[in-house]
Amino acid sequence: MTIKRVGILGAGKVGITLAGLALNAGYEVRISGSGTVDKIALTIKMLVPGVIAAENDEVVANSDIVILALPLSRYKNIAATLLTDKLVIDAMNYWWETDGIREEVLAPDSTSSEQVQAYFKDSTIVKTFNHMGYHNLQEDARPQGDPRRKALFVTGNDHTAVDDVAHFVDTLGFDQVIHYNIAAGIMTEPGSPLFGASLDYQTLKHTIDHFDQTEFGKKITAAK
Amino acid sequence: MVNVAKLEFGIETFGDIVANEDGSLKSAAESIRQIIYEGKIADQYGINVIGVGEHHRPDYSVSSPETVLAAIAAVTKQIKLATAVTVLSSDDPVRVYERFATLDGLSNGRAQVMLGRGSFTESFPLFGYDLTDYDDLFNEKLELYGQLRQEKPVTWSGKFRAALKNQEVYPKTEHGELETYIGIGGSPESIIRAARSGYKVILAIIGGQADRFKPYLDLYHEAAKQLNMPVYPVAVHSHGFIADNGAEAVEVAFKNIKANFDRIGLTRGWAPMSREQFDNETKVGSFYVGNPETVAQRIARTIDLLDLGRFDLVYGAGNQTAAQRERMIELYATKVIPRVKEILQAKAVAK
Numbered sequence: 001m002t003i004k005r006v007g008i009l010g011a012g013k014v015g016i017t018l019a020g021l022a023l024n025a026g027y028e029v030r031i032s033g034s035g036t037v038d039k040i041a042l043t044i045k046m047l048v049p050g051v052i053a054a055e056n057d058e059v060v061a062n063s064d065i066v067i068l069a070l071p072l073s074r075y076k077n078i079a080a081t082l083l084t085d086k087l088v089i090d091a092m093n094y095w096w097e098t099d100g101i102r103e104e105v106l107a108p109d110s111t112s113s114e115q116v117q118a119y120f121k122d123s124t125i126v127k128t129f130n131h132m133g134y135h136n137l138q139e140d141a142r143p144q145g146d147p148r149r150k151a152l153f154v155t156g157n158d159h160t161a162v163d164d165v166a167h168f169v170d171t172l173g174f175d176q177v178i179h180y181n182i183a184a185g186i187m188t189e190p191g192s193p194l195f196g197a198s199l200d201y202q203t204l205k206h207t208i209d210h211f212d213q214t215e216f217g218k219k220i221t222a223a224k
Numbered sequence: 225m226v227n228v229a230k231l232e233f234g235i236e237t238f239g240d241i242v243a244n245e246d247g248s249l250k251s252a253a254e255s256i257r258q259i260i261y262e263g264k265i266a267d268q269y270g271i272n273v274i275g276v277g278e279h280h281r282p283d284y285s286v287s288s289p290e291t292v293l294a295a296i297a298a299v300t301k302q303i304k305l306a307t308a309v310t311v312l313s314s315d316d317p318v319r320v321y322e323r324f325a326t327l328d329g330l331s332n333g334r335a336q337v338m339l340g341r342g343s344f345t346e347s348f349p350l351f352g353y354d355l356t357d358y359d360d361l362f363n364e365k366l367e368l369y370g371q372l373r374q375e376k377p378v379t380w381s382g383k384f385r386a387a388l389k390n391q392e393v394y395p396k397t398e399h400g401e402l403e404t405y406i407g408i409g410g411s412p413e414s415i416i417r418a419a420r421s422g423y424k425v426i427l428a429i430i431g432g433q434a435d436r437f438k439p440y441l442d443l444y445h446e447a448a449k450q451l452n453m454p455v456y457p458v459a460v461h462s463h464g465f466i467a468d469n470g471a472e473a474v475e476v477a478f479k480n481i482k483a484n485f486d487r488i489g490l491t492r493g494w495a496p497m498s499r500e501q502f503d504n505e506t507k508v509g510s511f512y513v514g515n516p517e518t519v520a521q522r523i524a525r526t527i528d529l530l531d532l533g534r535f536d537l538v539y540g541a542g543n544q545t546a547a548q549r550e551r552m553i554e555l556y557a558t559k560v561i562p563r564v565k566e567i568l569q570a571k572a573v574a575k
Binding site for chain 2 (some may be wrong): 011012013016040042043046047073095098100133135136138139189190191192193194195196197198
């Protein structure tokens with residue numbers, strides 16, 4: 001599919017950073033916060049001029065791809081039907097300082113993105129942009145072939161959707177390490193050596209390929 | 225444009241545990257006494273402000289910064305005494321007012337309140353607050369503090385504290401109000417809240433390039449204008465380390481800042497700091513590390529770029545020795561600050 005219009009739900013640090021990257025890459029970008037347009041209009045005008053501040057339904061209706069950039073504990077504030085048939089990027093993680101007690105946000109037996117996919121059951125979820133800090137996202141975006149280019153992990157169950165998102169990630173300025181399994185997102189969640197790190201393709205791929213040898217990977221295997 | 229004559233320079237400590245020369249650690253009590261001494265020399269060198277953080281963790285010695293500041297007040301003459309920051313969300317604004325009004329009295333008006341939400345969250349369970357009320361707690365308490373600061377009878381009610389009916393708070397200050405900053409980490413929402421509060425603003429830049437914050441400062445100015453609130457020159461707070469020898473400074477800082485960040489990362493789930501990440505922070509990011517000339521050049525650039533009124537260097541991160549900490553304060557005061565002013569003066573003339 002051709003992606004021309006990007007919609008971002010969440011006007012915090014990550015949402016605004018991604019809006020700026022998408023705008024620079026030539027996309028038409030809309031963004032919404034948790035409240036009315038008034039609440040974010042000035043912020044958007046000053047920080048990412050050119051991005052359109054709107055409300056959720058307008059953002060979604062005018063987007064070829066939607067990015068969830070809100071605290072994980074709030075994704076259910078978005079009606080599942082709003083995103084029906086949409087290609088959706090899940091840029092969220094469970095983060096206890098924002099989200100509170102894990103058991104109140106997530107079921108214990110699966111990863112956050114599996115639960116996001118289960119909730120938005122008629123949407124196609126791809127997880128990415130979740131493991132790099134927002135200032136690295138902003139400062140480390142580079143054109144294809146730049147030796148200092150960094151990489152992002154992209155994963156989801158739908159092959160075509162994952163490939164489309166990988167291309168989108170490429171246009172925003174990052175290489176991609178790709179998996180076709182939404183549950184693999186656990187490898188980039190808080191506690192992982194990849195969370196908060198900004199790595200090049202080879203280093204990211206090597207860590208993903210040998211993930212069961214990391215401390216975090218061992219813990220996950222042991223918990224299964 | 226930066227007003228060099230009015231520029232202020234501060235140092236801030238979070239109360240990190242001080243190391244002995246043999247690498248063993250001093251006690252929290254010894255670390256606290258070291259801060260009092262550092263406050264004293266900072267005052268003698270003419271540094272404008274010392275800020276002391278509030279933490280409730282084993283790796284930091286200070287949970288009650290106003291007490292430490294009161295001791296510094298007794299051995300100093302000029303230096304302003306600030307918290308960095310007071311975690312207002314989990315405190316009682318009436319107590320905050322009382323403690324600072326007391327500090328202000330005993331220091332001849334040198335108390336400076338820095339209100340923030342804090343980047344740590346230990347104080348929430350400790351004082352019986354729910355982290356999910358994070359925003360509501362801060363907003364409500366900020367509003368009550370604002371009323372108390374006027375030093376007139378207060379009638380107020382809210383969700384998280386007993387109501388006040390025509391209640392006076394004491395002692396009154398000699399200047400009629402406590403100097404107050406609001407400390408922010410740079411979320412757009414916190415910038416607008418700071419503008420709305422009408423307090424001075426101190427921005428914590430703890431990672432990445434200062435350039436990234438330029439639009440945020442434009443947002444602060446624009447928001448203040450729309451809300452019809454005053455605009456003050458903004459202050460910035462960042463980590464640093466200075467030594468006579470630049471290469472040595474980098475190694476000491478890498479070891480200590482990395483240990484500090486990695487330890488915090490363990491509880492927050494982020495990856496250990498890589499050498500690449502650290503080097504990037506010291507070259508173009510928000511760690512001011514090196515010999516006095518290098519650090520002065522980088523601080524001058526940030527002040528000029530963001531049009532600041534004040535720059536606070538956070539010192540002592542990790543477990544540094546008393547000698548390293550004291551030498552850094554001396555170099556900052558005697559070499560870096562004059563050089564920063566000189567660079568900015570030359571820039572002003574050139575413009």
